[in-house]
Amino acid sequence: MKAETLNVKNPWYALYTRSRHEKRVAETLEQRGFDTYLPLMPRVSEWHDRKKTVLWPLFPGYVFVRFRPEDASKVLSIPGSVQVIGVAGKPAPIPDDEMENVRLFTACLAETGVVPRPTPSIELGEQVLVQAGPFAGVRGVVLEHRGVDRVLIQIGLSAIGQALKIELDAESLEASAVGDRGTVS
Numbered sequence: 001m002k003a004e005t006l007n008v009k010n011p012w013y014a015l016y017t018r019s020r021h022e023k024r025v026a027e028t029l030e031q032r033g034f035d036t037y038l039p040l041m042p043r044v045s046e047w048h049d050r051k052k053t054v055l056w057p058l059f060p061g062y063v064f065v066r067f068r069p070e071d072a073s074k075v076l077s078i079p080g081s082v083q084v085i086g087v088a089g090k091p092a093p094i095p096d097d098e099m100e101n102v103r104l105f106t107a108c109l110a111e112t113g114v115v116p117r118p119t120p121s122i123e124l125g126e127q128v129l130v131q132a133g134p135f136a137g138v139r140g141v142v143l144e145h146r147g148v149d150r151v152l153i154q155i156g157l158s159a160i161g162q163a164l165k166i167e168l169d170a171e172s173l174e175a176s177a178v179g180d181r182g183t184v185s
């Protein structure tokens with residue numbers, strides 16, 4: 001991390017990067033005077049001839065960066081940057097308390113050696129899209145969380161007032177665009 005030269009009060013934003021470009025993007029942003037945060041965790045990578053502990057991003061594909069909204073184009077000009085995560089075409093700031101919580105969590109991980117499994121943050125009633133497995137491409141609505149790794153979703157056919165339910169791994173789901181109701185047209 002590097003102290004930002006623009007303004008310490010600027011909000012945090014999540015910057016989506018090209019696959020495996022997180023470290024390079026964070027480094028370049030810091031060189032250009034932006035305050036960045038890239039939470040890393042050690043992970044053993046195995047090749048055919050050796051094993052090595054490598055620092056991997058806690059949130060693959062994302063770098064957190066402080067900037068003024070009008071500087072979004074400067075941030076996106078960094079090679080490897082894809083988009084600033086936002087709502088309705090505008091960057092969505094991340095509350096400082098959420099960023100502090102991630103920092104604390106990352107520090108606890110480093111102390112304990114616990115390896116978390118990233119899963120999407122999916123809320124009850126949220127529309128989801130199945131990304132992997134035999135149901136890939138199916139849309140549904142989250143009805144219930146079942147344990148740590150499983151989610152019950154409903155796939156409906158509104159024209160006849162019927163729905164089907166299925167339990168899937170949370171890792172295979174992704175939040176779907178607003179307006180997708182898990183119905184078949």
